[in-house]
Amino acid sequence: MASSDAKPDLAFGAFAPVVALVRSVAFHEGVLLEGGLTHLCSLNPDLLVMASDCALPIVPAALAIIRRNGWKDLGGIQLSSEVHAKTTYTPDLLIVDQARHAALILDLKRGLHAYSETRLNRLRERMMATAMIAADWLHVEGKAPPVSQVGIAIIDGSNETSDHSKGIFGLSEIDTLIGVTGAGEAMANLRALFAARIQAAMEEACRAIVMPTPEPATASTTAMHADPCDPNASDHLDGDSMMEEGDLFVDGAHLPPHSRFSGGPTIRDRNDRRSAWRRVSVGFARAGPS
Numbered sequence: 001m002a003s004s005d006a007k008p009d010l011a012f013g014a015f016a017p018v019v020a021l022v023r024s025v026a027f028h029e030g031v032l033l034e035g036g037l038t039h040l041c042s043l044n045p046d047l048l049v050m051a052s053d054c055a056l057p058i059v060p061a062a063l064a065i066i067r068r069n070g071w072k073d074l075g076g077i078q079l080s081s082e083v084h085a086k087t088t089y090t091p092d093l094l095i096v097d098q099a100r101h102a103a104l105i106l107d108l109k110r111g112l113h114a115y116s117e118t119r120l121n122r123l124r125e126r127m128m129a130t131a132m133i134a135a136d137w138l139h140v141e142g143k144a145p146p147v148s149q150v151g152i153a154i155i156d157g158s159n160e161t162s163d164h165s166k167g168i169f170g171l172s173e174i175d176t177l178i179g180v181t182g183a184g185e186a187m188a189n190l191r192a193l194f195a196a197r198i199q200a201a202m203e204e205a206c207r208a209i210v211m212p213t214p215e216p217a218t219a220s221t222t223a224m225h226a227d228p229c230d231p232n233a234s235d236h237l238d239g240d241s242m243m244e245e246g247d248l249f250v251d252g253a254h255l256p257p258h259s260r261f262s263g264g265p266t267i268r269d270r271n272d273r274r275s276a277w278r279r280v281s282v283g284f285a286r287a288g289p290s
Contacts, residue, residue, distance in 0.1 A: 001028055001201070018205045025198055027109055029191070033090055033108045033157055036190045037174065040183045046099040047178060050142055055088035056105075056130035057137070063129050089126040095178065096138065102149040103134055104177060112157035112168070120154070124167055127152040153177055157191065 006020035034052070041047040093106040105127055112120070130137075131150040138144040154168050162170040169177060171191070172184035 001025070001155055001198075003083060009201060010239060013221070015208050018202060018209070021198070021202055021205060026117070029110055029194060030092070030108060032190065032194055033110075033155075033187065035189055036091060037108070037178075037183075040174070040180050040186060041093075041178055044178060044180050046097055048096040048098055050094040050096065050144065052093075052139075053090065053140065054094055055090045056094075056131045058087045059091055059133055062132040063125060065132070066125055066128050089130045091130070094134075094142075096142075096144050097179070098145050099288060100149070101145070101147050102151065103138060103144075103147045105131055105134065105150065105152045106177075107153070108155045109157055112154075112161045113158070114155045120166070120168075123154065126153070127154075127167070159188065168177070193274060 001023060001024050006017040009016040009019065012019045038049055041049050091105045092108045093104075094105065095104045096102075097104070107123065107127060109115070115123075131152050134150045135147050139146055152167050154166075155171060155174070156162070156168060157171050159170040159172050161168055162173060170184075171187050174183040174187055175181060
């Protein structure tokens with residue numbers, strides 16, 4: 001992440017490398033958490049982690065059942081996955097516990113502070129809808145051992161929120177979900193190591209911006225930074241750089257002297273504007289001179 005070159009950004013200028021690093025953190029930290037949790041699952045021989053690209057269909061009938069009933073009334077309901085569905089949901093991790101004949105649908109988040117309750121409800125709906133067809137999908141498509149129980153869990157990577165009644169678990173509670181002692185502590189350490197590396201890279205990028213290597217002064221840079229209050233500064237200033245009265249429109253907007261619109265105040269009356277409107281042509285933009 002730190003070695004990749006940031007694309008030029010007009011808004012952020014010299015700070016583009018720092019902004020690019022910040023933007024990539026969310027994605028790469030999610031990948032890191034998935035990889036760490038997958039490795040921890042491999043320590044339990046009973047756990048089978050399905051392929052990361054398994055897209056589970058969201059069956060409309062499942063959504064209808066969820067919206068008409070409470071979360072606690074959905075236990076034991078299973079639907080067929082062999083139904084045409086326009087939308088799908090791809091979990092971050094789909095884990096099968098072969099000893100307990102149970103499946104776990106996980107969605108890993110860096111943190112839940114940016115998620116409103118409405119947004120979380122929509123996520124829970126998608127996850128629960130796929131849970132209702134997961135047993136059939138795992139048997140038919142996933143070629144996995146049969147399961148009789150499917151659970152969903154939203155993992156808060158910041159470990160600030162835990163509400164099991166809403167399917168939310170803190171990162172430290174991973175132990176209880178996958179049955180690997182010390183998994184929560186291991187994930188917390190992994191996240192801390194990642195944070196330290198990221199902050200060090202950001203500090204290095206910021207220092208390069210705030211304290212850049214000084215460049216030798218030239219005549220052009222001296223003239224650019226000349227003090228206009230210095231009586232000797234006129235020797236360094238080009239006459240064309242001074243603002244002239246003719247460089248202002250009547251609305252006060254300044255335009256440089258070389259602009260094709262400059263040349264003194266321009267005043268048009270209402271009849272001129274109406275006649276111009278009649279000649280307006282509307283269409284797609286064209287590249288180059290018209």
